[in-house]
Amino acid sequence: MKKSLSLLMVIMLVLGALAACGPNREEGAGNNNQGDKEKTADDTKKPEKLIVWEDKDKAGWLDEVGAKFTEEYGIELEVKEVEMADKMKEQLRLDGPAGTGPDVLTLPHDQIGEMALAGHIAELDAEQDVIDRFSESSILAQSYEGALYGLPKSSETPVFIYNKELMEEAPATMDEVYDFATDFTKDGNFGFLALWDNYYFAHAPIGGYGGYVFAENDGALNPADLGLNNEGAVEGAEYIQKWYTEGLFPKGIVGENGGAAMDGLFNEGKVASVMNGPWSFQSYKDAGIDIGVAAMPKLPNGEPMKTFMGVKGWHVSGYSKNKEWAQKFIEFITQDEYAKLRFEQTQEVPTNTALVDDPAIAENEGAKAVAEQSQYAVPMPNIPEMGTVWEPMANALQTVVTGKQEPKAALDSAVDQIEQNIQANHSN
Structure with a gap:
């Protein structure tokens, strides 16, 4: 990353750590294939509700955004707070196979390789206009072996x-x-x-x-x-x-x-x-x-x-019976206006490129510092x-x-x- 780039653009240039080939997926894990790639959420049976796991003490913003999703699509949300860094993946391993896990969860990007290999999170089939919403490098950080497994939520570095x-x-x-x-x-x-x-x-x-x-x-x-x-x-x-x-x-x-x-x-x-x-x-x-x-x-x-950098993301559970609608939900909540709302409530800096010059971020001392330090940060390996x-x-x-x-x-x-x-x- 070049020093000539603006500090706030730098926060969007998170280097992704892509992995080489790994071992076979665990037997009995969730299905990453998602079946027919041409099938969309609009073509599938609409569920009554989606279960969403957000990070501990970070779910307040979903009251407003979730209500808008429910109003537009008629799907209720059950939101649960689970500590993301350590407990989220372990809880999914228990609750997913039992049929009591989430449809949507959030993870740090360095856990993606492990979770994708085991089938705990599903591959996404997002349209290009959704992918273009985010910086290229933050999308790479949400990828493993060339496949997309999440949409970026925020980035951070000490x-x-x-x-x-x-x-x-x-x-x-x-x-x-x-x-x-x-x-x-x-x-x-x-x-x-x-x-x-x-x-x-x-x-x-x-x-x-x-x-x-x-x-x-x-x-x-x-x-x-x-x-x-x-x-x-x-x-x-x-x-x-x-x-x-x-x-x-x-x-x-x-x-x-x-x-x-x-x-x-x-x-x-x-x-x-x-x-x-x-x-x-x-x-x-x-x-x-x-x-x-x-x-x-x-x-x-x-x-x-050279601090470590992490990119947090939204993921669809490999065990979800509503994968297409779960993906539609994370595409909905990561729209620019909702990403900005989440930043204002959590102070976690989003990677939506349209928010680079938004005063909410540009005039925030902490966000600016994260942007500057990100010039030198190294993404945590996700293999x-x-x-x-x-x-x-x-x-x-x-x-x-x-x-x-x-x-x-x-x-x-x-x-x-x-x-x-x-x-x-x-x-x-």
Whole structure:
């Protein structure tokens, strides 16, 4: 992506991670074929209702939009909130085969490969005018093996968030952040905090120094080529280690409770700045913090932080008996006016290209920061092998930040474990 593009156009240029061929689909899973491709929702028997799963605490906007869909098509909606990142896919695996699951659900794009292979989500047959509603790259992020499995809902990437009462403006470089933190960190106060024992966030400095998950070639990811312990990855891990060994990060922000501990300190006014995602904006504001938001400062090597980017999407369950109408529903709710309404209520930035210059987004500091950081963001791989990466990398990073192991040895161990897991679980 070129720096010459406008910042707000950049948010629409989310690089999709397309996968190579995978193993056979699970027996008994939902049917991805959808039967006759020429059959449309108007030709099929209209259901009395559709069951829709939206993310936790994000369904309010569907009261208005759902009512309009019901008015136009005469189909009632049953909306249920299910935590998206972890619980959505697991609940579908249980409820789908039992016939109690949803017709429509929402997932982060890095889960698409796994869910498509298993038949848990259905392939879509959208018309070109619907596809053209979104940025090309966000459509690619919703695709797997060349087939479309969802329509984009929003995109996100971590950014730099600061307390304006403690920090006048966002520094341009991490060297400046380091100098500020060195002076500010004392008596239970901290200049900057990040969850760098969590690989989702740690990828930013590791990637900025040259590490990568899977090598990419013409949009295809090669799970046999890992860059998690190369020279750049080790240098990035050494940079992370520095913040912990010098006492600039408290010991309490390591592990599963790290996020809550960091947010608690920031909400208490004890932290000047943090690295976090747009999902945190509202909770910080609700705590009474006057936040500023900017792209992540550049690393000491002069390179930008390569944060992970995710594209959330709407999907049709592979088990739904109303696939055509379920697709019609997600085409309806992702129209520009409804995507804007959802943004206004959830602050999750849509990828509808017609909304690029809409004041609701263009004049929003958080959305602008996400757009700028998106110039450098790397999409989380959506191939199933990515599932083998998270735990070994978290374990490696935690041994590094707690001083139990040096970066090179820790990353070598993580890569060995990842390679073994890929061989055991994903080899043909």
